[in-house]
Amino acid sequence: MFLRRVCAKRSCSIAFALIFISGTKVEAQQKSTLKGQITSVNQLSDITPNDWAYSALQSLVERYGCIVGYSNRTYRGNFTLSRWEFAAGLNACLNTIERLIQENFILKNDLDKLIRLAKEFETELAVLGAKVDFLEQQVAFLEDHQFTTTTQLRGEVIFAVSGAFGNKQAVSSGRSQSDRNVEDNITFTNRVRLSLNTSFRGQDLLRLRLQARNTIPFGTAVTGSNMTRLGFDGNDNNRLDINQAFYRFPLGDLVTIQLDAVNVGLTARGVPTYSPVDSGARDAISRYGYSPIYRQGGGPGLDITINPRGIIGANFSYLASTGDNSDSGQGLTNGDFSALAQLNLQPNSVLQFGLTYAHSYETPERGNVSFLQNTGSVLTSRPFGNIATTGNHYGTQATIRFSPHISLFGWGGYSQAIAEDSPNSVANLRGSQGSKADLFYYAVGLAFFDLFQEGSLAGLIFGQPPKLINNEVRETVNSRVRKREDDDTSYHLEAFYRFPITNNIEVTPGFLVIFNPEHNKNNSTLYVGTVRTTFRF
Template sequence: MTKRFWNLFKVSPVIVAATFFVANSALAAEVNEQVTNAAQLSEAQDSNDMSQVTSVSQFSDVQPTDWAFQALQSLVERYGCIAGYPNSTYRGNRALTRYEFAAGLNACLDRVNELIATATADLVSKQDLATLQRLQEEYSAELATLRGRVDGLEARTSELEANQFSTTTKLVGEAIFAVSDVFGDTRAARGGNPTQDLNSNTTFSDRVRLKLYSSFTGTDQLETRLNAGNIVSNRGNDALGTGTGTNMSRLGFDGDTGNSVSIDKLNYAFNLTDAVRVKVDAIGAELYENVNNFNSDFASSGRGALSRYGRFSPIYRQGQGGSGVTVTFNPKGAISLSGAYLARTANDPTLNNGLLDGDNAIFGQLSFQPTKAFNIGLTYARTYQTNLVNNTVNNNLFQGTGSIFANNPFGNNTRTISNNYGVEATFQFSPTLAISGWGGYTTADAITGANAGTDADVWYWAGALALKDFGGEGNVLGIIFGQPPKVTGGSIKNVAGNTTFDDNTSYHLEGLYKYKVSDNIQVTPGLLVIFNPEHNDANDTEYVATLRTTFSF
């Protein structure tokens, strides 16, 4: 500050310390208006939590040798306008702008005027008043600017309140434009040699989602999602036989409603206690959204991996699309626990299954995060499938992820119980480099049908590498490699009476580049390569090229 500025303080060091303190306090509202990151949020919270002290000795960072110690001590006794942060600090070396100092000066003047009005002893000297008067004159321009800024904020706040969408609800939207094509010689065959040519056609499709987030207490959330799209993707089970012959080539954002709009997700989440979060899904339950899936860079269908398998471990697809409840216990330590019960056919009484007797999944996960950089999870899910969904026989252990045999090892008309075990981890080497991965094992048992009493063992794994800010801030270069679900053993017999399983091994290789055009537009080109599709080395390698553009608003 200028020499003239400091000369004003030679008269009364008490005024100096008072003004610096009150500026710190008055800054709280200013910080709250401009929170943009975690550090500022913490600062704003600390500012709001400041409380008055009765002795300067309560400050852990103020020593008797400090130049302002006597001034602070006098302020506590004479003016009663000193407060501290929740951690018992004063932070006397905190830098101030002229605007902040002016705000503190104004607050200090109000306190002195209050004392004068109450005629409480001889607390303010003529010398102090003279100093305050000169300070007020010196900062008259800044004080006037502050008053103008407050008036402007009040006007803008009133305008927002008058024109807001809702006092309780926020609207969020996402639109995807996708251009995709598949390349290769033949369609994948489940076993033996392929006999059909691969039909390569470039497609242009879309998906639009509108989400309404409503909060009634500030800590709860009601989510309503409207969805429409016409992305058929490269599924292997299409009736016309024009797909790739394998679900391993599916895109992570596919879904065809003929662009008809429907409510495909409705849930309500709230805090039971400070450490317990409860989420109730009425429709569209998805475990990978309810709990940590350990692949945050690629988990999103609109802004993550391009492929279905590359988004996260298939264990998080158990019970997908139904109703249920998820409870997460997070005591703000290194360990957190999650549990869920989901029922896919809970809303359909015609199936005589309901909430408890139909397709369901019981899920549990233990997460351990000893450091901010490393997080690991142990996951278990027990599922029961009746194979009857919407009056259609449909056995699907991994919800269309992996080989067709792995999803339906016992054939149709078979009630199936499966036990799924998974381990997932993520490690943040640096702010720009992260790796994640998962491995899973499933043992499934046939309860009814031609293969009743038999079992199947299924394994899968994958790893992902994310290079953040690659080529520009907000961009991500990603590589994903792994083995989709594969039947490796069990007691299933083929027509010849021999034990059957997936003969060879498929590998999933995906490269993508998420390019951030702006905060609301992301363009993602990528290539998916499936080696030995359907775990059959007689099949030719398949390539899926995709260009996805995601608009968010």
């Protein structure tokens, strides 16, 4: 029973479970069950990636996340496993799915698949103490009560009490301290997401996601800097919109295609970020919870994933934020877009890392240019002013999983911005079309899983937000002509602790500190605190 409790944890991996299987004595009654059936583990044939059971469990893990032991939260099903290892993974899925069944989250065809697996590995599951009768009892119930046998409704609601604090608002590098105070009123905000997940063939997914929110960003209007923004912010005055619509399907055994009609960024497209504390509803509180290279672009597009569970894999993505506009200079190929290619290297369950290149093109047609999506200083967002800008982005990200409970992670990136329109059109800028600017950023962090409580996550992040380190364009400041660069260095320090109240409610207090905001040592330190409550159903 101790093993079953361990394997039910979110951080359980197959390898971790195997350690306990090999080191735990089988109770007398369980030994009696196996007597006369199995005399040696060697009599059990291994489970290979070509077996039906392998692909069946893979599909359950991908859809319901019932094995999350690897730091990038995927089940790397490309290795041969013993039946004991496989049964440990299946048992972890059973524990998770028992809860999801009661919440009406499971598709009937997936239940049928799970029942077949449970019967095939009945002997091994008996050793682990798993009970599978409950699954069969629920099939008839679901057939009578599901509003559809192909679609499940998932919901996520955030309530957040937040505030930004500091002496004075930040100003750009090279300027004296502002005389404007930080807008430090405490706010109570929300974000609501409802997702309809539909599968027609068991391996495909059609997702429609509705969103409403009223979380005003702690950006330049509040603190003078976008470095203080929260990862779940955004204000639509609680207007309900479709903010995600895609169809994902496999193409053979190694390739997955995703077609996007609406998407808000590359992280929604299956591209691993190698950060176990991704920004959003449940993990890091800031926008800097993963590398800014993944925040390029949005809109309609295409994503291709190759061998996602293998030692070597790859992702290719293309998003066009003006892809729904047929006007001149817009559309899928003539307007704003971002393209990304990533090589994924996952040699084992301890070390995973990615090498990433992205290319972006952004114009002020739909608002202000926001190079690297407002994760750094104001100067990094618009190196040449609010004009069309091309970007070449290079990044590396890695995670080291020291144990099922501790991960070290980090990322670093370099971007080069290129002016596509002449900055001469901006009053205080001097330069020419084709001018270039260089940006650099990095971060390291620690993640602690199940700290003090099962299902909890504590995170710590330290790094340098994107900084403009070289720029060919100059600007006039106080009658002086100077390079438009960040002179000093900002530092980002973030800590949070997520703990579950129930299976569906989690509370995350978090604190963010920005030293020398806007890469200007003349600015006072800025602070952001939040208590985020997440409801999932």
